[in-house]
Amino acid sequence: MRIVFHGENAASFSENFERLLGEPAEICLVPDELGGATDRDAYVQADAIVGVKFTRDMPRPEKLKLFHVPGAGYDAVDLGAVPPSAVVCNCFGHEQAIAEYVMAALLGRHVPLADADSKLRRGEWAYSSGSLARLHGELAGKTIGLLGFGHIGKAIASRAKAFEMTVHVANRSPVPLSPVVDHAFTLDNLRDFWGTVDFLVVSVPLTQDTTGIVGADAFAAMQPSAVVLNVGRGPTIDERALYDALKNERIAGAIIDTWYTYPSAGQPEVLPSTLPFHVLPNIVLTPHMSGWTSGTIRRRQQTIADNIKRRAEGRACVNVVRSALA
Numbered sequence: 001m002r003i004v005f006h007g008e009n010a011a012s013f014s015e016n017f018e019r020l021l022g023e024p025a026e027i028c029l030v031p032d033e034l035g036g037a038t039d040r041d042a043y044v045q046a047d048a049i050v051g052v053k054f055t056r057d058m059p060r061p062e063k064l065k066l067f068h069v070p071g072a073g074y075d076a077v078d079l080g081a082v083p084p085s086a087v088v089c090n091c092f093g094h095e096q097a098i099a100e101y102v103m104a105a106l107l108g109r110h111v112p113l114a115d116a117d118s119k120l121r122r123g124e125w126a127y128s129s130g131s132l133a134r135l136h137g138e139l140a141g142k143t144i145g146l147l148g149f150g151h152i153g154k155a156i157a158s159r160a161k162a163f164e165m166t167v168h169v170a171n172r173s174p175v176p177l178s179p180v181v182d183h184a185f186t187l188d189n190l191r192d193f194w195g196t197v198d199f200l201v202v203s204v205p206l207t208q209d210t211t212g213i214v215g216a217d218a219f220a221a222m223q224p225s226a227v228v229l230n231v232g233r234g235p236t237i238d239e240r241a242l243y244d245a246l247k248n249e250r251i252a253g254a255i256i257d258t259w260y261t262y263p264s265a266g267q268p269e270v271l272p273s274t275l276p277f278h279v280l281p282n283i284v285l286t287p288h289m290s291g292w293t294s295g296t297i298r299r300r301q302q303t304i305a306d307n308i309k310r311r312a313e314g315r316a317c318v319n320v321v322r323s324a325l326a
Contacts, residue, residue: 001025001065001312004043006051007032013050013070013301020305033265034059048308056081065324066311068304071291072151073233074321075206084325089307089317092151093299094291098231099155101290102201103163105229105255106144108284110137140164145197147214148204148232149175156201157181168196172204187213194221199229206233214238219245227253231290234259234272243275246282253282257290 003025005014011029018025028046030039040059043049048066053076064086069077074090082088112127119126127134144160146153149171157167157180168183169175170193175184185193190213194200200222204210214228215238222228228251230237239260245251259272277283307317 001047001308002042002045003027003048003050003308004046005029006034006043006049007053009052010050010070012297013304017301017305020301021309025308048311050304052076054078054082061086066308066317068307069321070300070304073205075233077321079322082322087307087311087317087320087324088322089303089319090321091300091303091319093303094296095151095155096299097293097296098152098203098290099159101257101286102156102229102231103159105284106139106199106227109227109253110139112136142166142198143168143196145170145193145200147193147200147202149181150203150205152203152231153201154180156203168193190218191221194218195223197226198223199227202228202230202236203232204236206236210236212236212238212241214241216241216244219250222251224250224252226251227255229255229257231257239273239275243273243277243280246277246280249282253284255284255286257286258288262288 005011005027014027014029017027028042030042034040034043043059044061046061046064048068049061049064050068050070052069052071054067055078060083062083062085064083067077067082067086067088069088069090072090072092072094074088077088079088116127127136140163143166144156145168146156147170149169153169157169160167161180166182167180168185169181170185170187170190172187174186175181177184183196202214204213213236219241228237228242242254246254256277261270261272261274263270271278272285272287277285303319307319310317
């Protein structure tokens, strides 16, 4: 098999990849911009491509058997442009990392370890027991709302329950009540969902229907003490509505990991929005890092390698986004 890892993101999954395959393979790493003839030729001759995007103006690998996205989102892949001979698959394996990120973010708002440490180094006994004035919060008894109940939502729910939280879910398809789901809403009933939660975690994929699904009406319906987290795709939350809700203190805060503006080759250092979120005191900004861990790399590598072996042996792949059309 001729396997091409296209771009910096995909290359992260190439280390020791032949060992996972268990058999010799021709592995080639090509840059994001396929400018050189050597890189373009390697791409065209590939049997399997690991990459985050595929467009109609890219070189066409006519013999392609598998196009594998090394992540869950495939909104940058034009499925109609991928050669019909290829199966298109994606990966998960990031839900463990993202669930840990979410719980760390929530705990960070309630257990002020860093601030307590900083003050005690100056002799200040902030938060010490014995006075109601020095209390800090806890997660037990709080309600977490999960907008989206796929791999990420399920992983967060199980961890939230371990902290004795109440779990509300809003999802496109109905979700039955269970030991980890206390109340469920469908997406046509979001008006009743918004006001029930202390924390809203957004993990829905970006589609035409979910773009701006959290808008000004949602923020107006939330409790003033609500905190919003986005670990899905930035534009699922309306950019202006989020900024206004934070600036005007309509909600208490936000922890945002997925954004509206991203670095490019020509501009590697860029603020994550054209709006000045970075000056607001009630938001934590992180650079799309929640799922990027050593465990995620390991789990996704295994999925990609397994699918390459399945395709080579004529067996069905897992996580199929689009089947071969020819």
